[in-house]
Amino acid sequence: MKAKIYIFLIFLTVLLNSCISPIENFQQISAYSFLTIDATLTDQINSTKVRIYRSSDNLSNSVFKPMISAKVYIIDENGIKENLTESSLLGTYLPSSKFIGKVGSTYILFIETSAGIKYQSSPETMKASPEIENIITRFEVQDNFSKGDARRGGFNVYLDFQEPSSIGDNYQWVWKHFERANTCSNCVFGAYNFRLNTCVIASPPTNLTLNYRCNANCWNITYSSELNVLSDAYLNGQKITGKQVARVPFDSTSTYYMQLEQRAITRNAYNYYQDLKIQTQNNGTLFDVPAETRFSFNVKSTTNPDEKILGIFDVYSVKKKIFYVNRTKNIPLDESPVYTDIIQGSIVECSPLEVSLGCLDKTPCIEGRFRTKIKPEGWKE
Secondary structure: OHHHHHHHHHHHHHHHOOOOOOEEOOEEOOOOOOEEEEEEEEOOOOOOEEEEEEOOOOOOOOOOEEOOOOEEEEEEOOOOEEEEEEOOOOOEEEOOOOOOOOOOOEEEEEEEOOOOOEEEEOOEEOOOOOOOOEEEEEEEEOOOOOOOOOOOEEEEEEEEEEOOOOOOOEEEEEEEEEEEOOOOEEEEOEEEEOOOOEEEEOOOOOOOEEEEEEOOOOEEEEEOOOOOEEEOOOOOOOEEEEEEEEEEEOOOOOOEEEEEEEEEEOHHHHHHHHHHHHHHHOOOOOOOOOOOOOEOOOEEEOOOOOOOEEEEEEEEEEEEEEEEEOOOOOOOOOOOOOOOOOOOOEEOOOOHHHHHOOOOOEEOOOOEOOEEOOOOOOOOO
16 A cells, blocks of 8 residues: 555656646646547438537536538548538538438548638448347346445346458447336426426525426437447457347336447447547546547548547448347346336326416427437337
8 A cells, every 4th residue: 555655656746747737626728629520421311420529628628619610521432422511400410311321332521610621531431230130138137236236137138140251340239228208307496487498496496306297209218328349350250149239227127128239330430439448447537538538540630630630430331120128037036126217306287177277287308319209110118
C-alpha cells in the first residue's frame, strides 16, 4: 500500500511540473474541440444517416454543437452520387427515402462544412452478413452478485451461424427491446399541463410524483449497451456455435421481445469498436481519453490533413431476427426476479364524473429514441 502511495506522489509531482494543460474545476485550459462524424450506411431502408457535431472543449460540459448547413454526399464505385439533406434534427443528414446500400458496393463519404472545410472517408465495401441459423436462451446466475442485485440473474442469448470462407470478415451484434409503456408522463414536484403538453412544477412545489397513462399505443425502447464484435482472423470458414450476443435481465416474468441484428462490418469499423471496447473496460480517470472520444480510422480532413476527427463511417449489411424470451422456464427455485420498473408516486385517474367536467388523465406518447407510437415489427400481445 505504501509503495502505491509513493508511486502516486511521484506521478503527481511530475504531472504538476509538466506541460500538460492544467484542469481547474473540471475545466481544461486550452482544451480541444473535435469534429465528430457518426455515419452509417446499411442495406436497410431508412437506416442510412450522417450525424455531424463538434464536441465540447469543456470537460464539465457534455453539450455537442451540431454542424448545420453542411454539404454531405456519398459516391459509389460507379460514380453514382447520393446527396444527403439536413433533417429537422440539426446536424443530422439523410439520403432519399428509397436509398439503401448494396452488398459488394464500395462507398466514399464526402462532407464540406459551411466554412468550406472538406472531409472524406476511405473507400468502404459492404460485405454480406451470413444468416442467423439458430438462437437459444439459457438462464444463468452470476454468483459474484448477491441476491436482490438485478445483475445476478439473467437469460444469456446465444446464436449459431456459418462463417463464410472469404478472408477478412468482421461482425457486430446489437439488439433492441420493446415493451408497452405503463405511463407516458411522470411529473415530479408538479402536474401535467395539457395546454403546454409538458410537466410543470407546482407553485409552491409539492413533494408528489404524478404519473399519467398513455392516451394511445406506446412502447418504450431499450438498446444494447455493450460492444460485441468478432473478427474471423482465427475462425475463417468455420461454423460458429454458441456465440453469446445478449443478456436479458430477470427483472420480470413477462415475455421479453427482442430485435437482434447481426451486422457484417468493415475492418476499419471493427478496429474502431474493438478499441472503444477496450477503453470502456478500463477503469478510467480524468486523465484518460474518454471512451466516446476515439479518433476516426477512416475519415480525414482533405483541407487540413493533421486535423483529428472523431467517429466512424460505418458501412454494414444486416441479418435480423425477432424473437421472444420466456422468462418463466428453467429458473432455479431459489432465484426470483428483481423488479426495477417500479412506478414511484401515484397514477392520475379521473372518475367518470370528473371526465364529464373536463378532467384529463392521459398524455401523448412522444416519439423519440426511447419511445415510439409505431407498433414493433412482429409484436405479439
